[in-house]
Amino acid sequence: MTDWNLPPQEIERLSWGIIEAEAPPHAWPPQAWRIIRRMIHTTADFDWVESVRMHPQAIASGLAALKAGATVFTDTRMAQAGISQRRLAPFGARVRCLMDDPQVARLAVERGTTRALAAVDLALPELEGAIYVVGNAPTALYRLLQHVRAGQAQPALVVGLPVGFVNAAEAKAALAATSQPFITAVGRKGGSAVAASVINALAELCGEV
Numbered sequence: 001m002t003d004w005n006l007p008p009q010e011i012e013r014l015s016w017g018i019i020e021a022e023a024p025p026h027a028w029p030p031q032a033w034r035i036i037r038r039m040i041h042t043t044a045d046f047d048w049v050e051s052v053r054m055h056p057q058a059i060a061s062g063l064a065a066l067k068a069g070a071t072v073f074t075d076t077r078m079a080q081a082g083i084s085q086r087r088l089a090p091f092g093a094r095v096r097c098l099m100d101d102p103q104v105a106r107l108a109v110e111r112g113t114t115r116a117l118a119a120v121d122l123a124l125p126e127l128e129g130a131i132y133v134v135g136n137a138p139t140a141l142y143r144l145l146q147h148v149r150a151g152q153a154q155p156a157l158v159v160g161l162p163v164g165f166v167n168a169a170e171a172k173a174a175l176a177a178t179s180q181p182f183i184t185a186v187g188r189k190g191g192s193a194v195a196a197s198v199i200n201a202l203a204e205l206c207g208e209v
Contacts (some may be wrong), residue, residue, distance in 0.1 A: 003026045003143075003187055011183050011199075012062075013205040014040055015046055016037070018157060019037055019040050019041060019087070019123075020037075020070045022046065023037075023040070023049055024046060024049055024050075025048060026049050026050075027060060028037070028074050032052075032054055032059060032060050033206060033207075034201055034204070035052075035059070035183065035198055035201040035202065036052050036134055037050070038050060038196050038197045038198070038200060039197050039198065039201075039202035041143070041197070042045070042193050042196075042197040043193070043197075045189070047189065048185065048194075050077065050184050051185040051186045051187055051189065052056050052183070052184075052188060053172075053176045053177060053182070053183075053184050054182070054183050054184075055181045055182045055183070056152075056180075057181045057194055058157055058181045058182055058183050059205070061107045061157050061181040062131060062156060062158045062181070062202045063202060063205060064156065064182075065129055065130070065131055065156035065157060065201060066088065066091050066093050066095075066131070066203060066206050067091050067206055068128055068129065069091055069092030069132070070081065070093050070128060070130050070131055070156060071093070071094055071095075071096055071130045072088070072093060072094070072095045072096070072124050072128070072130070072131045072132075073095075073097070073098070073099070073119075073126075073130060073131070073132045073133065073134060074095060074096070074132075074133045074134075074135070074192075074195075074196075074198055075099070075116050075133065075134045075135060075136055075137045075140040075162075075192075076079050076097065076099065076118065076135055076136045076137075076192045077097050077099060077100070078135070078136075078193070078196075079133050079135045079192035079193075079196045079198075080094075080095050080097040080134070081196075082168040082192060082193050082195075082196030082197070082200075083095045083133075083196045083199045083200060083203075084199050084203060086099075087164075087200060087203035087204060087206075087207070088199075088203050089169075090207070091203075091206060093203075094199075095199075096123075097119075097125055098119040098121055098122050099116065100114055101119070101122060103122055104118045104119045105118075105124065107121060113131035113139070114137065114139045114140075115144075116136070116137030116139050116140035116143075117139045117140060117143045118138065118144040119148070120140050120144050120150070121143065121184070123169060124147060124153060125153070126153075127147070127153040127155050128153075128154055128194070129154070129155070129156050129208070130155050130156060130160075130171075131155060131156055131159065131199070132144055132155050132157075132158050132159070133159040133167050133195050133198070133199060134158070134159065134160050134162050134171075134195065135159075135161050135162065135163070135190060135191050135192035135194065135195030135196065136162055136163065136164075136190075136191070136192055137162055138164065138166070138167035138168050138170070138171035139167075140162070141158075141160045141162055141171040141174075142167070144182075145159060145171075145174055145175060145178065148178065148180050149178075155180070156181065157181045157182070157183070157184050158175060158181070158182045158183075158184075158203050159182070159184070159198045159199065160172055160175040160182055160183070161183075161184060161189075161190035161191065161194055161195040161198070162190050163188065163189060163190035163191040164188060165188060168188050168190060169186070169187050169188050172184045172185060172186065172187075172189050173186070183189070183198055187202075199201050
């Protein structure tokens with residue numbers, strides 16, 4: 001019978017070993033691999049090795065933002081809950097999700113949009129130098145890109161990993177085509193948990209560099 005009652009540290013140690021042993025050959029540099037390895041650890045999915053796309057300045061920009069105490073906006077409470085406040089606390093960074101804000105609900109009704117889109121609009125005055133994490137809603141990512149293209153938003157980093165069958169792959173492709181620092185992936189896969197794991201990996205790197 002498998003020894004299932006292992007301490008958390010041992011489970012994590014064994015998991016990293018399995019990932020390193022089973023990951024397909026790749027040319028990701030060390031910091032990028034740390035992020036992708038965390039994504040694999042979160043999902044048990046090695047497809048991220050091939051599907052992830054990163055802007056050349058994504059990691060440097062994300063690290064600088066976190067060290068400067070940037071706000072990390074998320075499109076879901078699940079992503080907010082998945083990001084380690086303990087890792088961000090030393091830098092003064094915080095995580096916010098506006099989905100339950102009464103103003104978001106009102107804007108969504110008034111404009112006939114999703115709350116995810118309205119949340120991006122509400123966050124707009126605070127997006128300079130911030131990080132925006134999208135793990136669920138393609139509409140949030142599309143809206144954010146509209147603001148970026150219009151010169152109305154300059155986030156330090158966009159983590160765009162919406163999941164689903166309608167517009168998720170297309171939204172990620174649109175992000176990957178911009179000059180905005182981004183971490184995203186090709187295809188339909190994504191989700192709040194894996195999007196949160198990207199920030200957790202960046203926070204770990206912040207503590208080392």
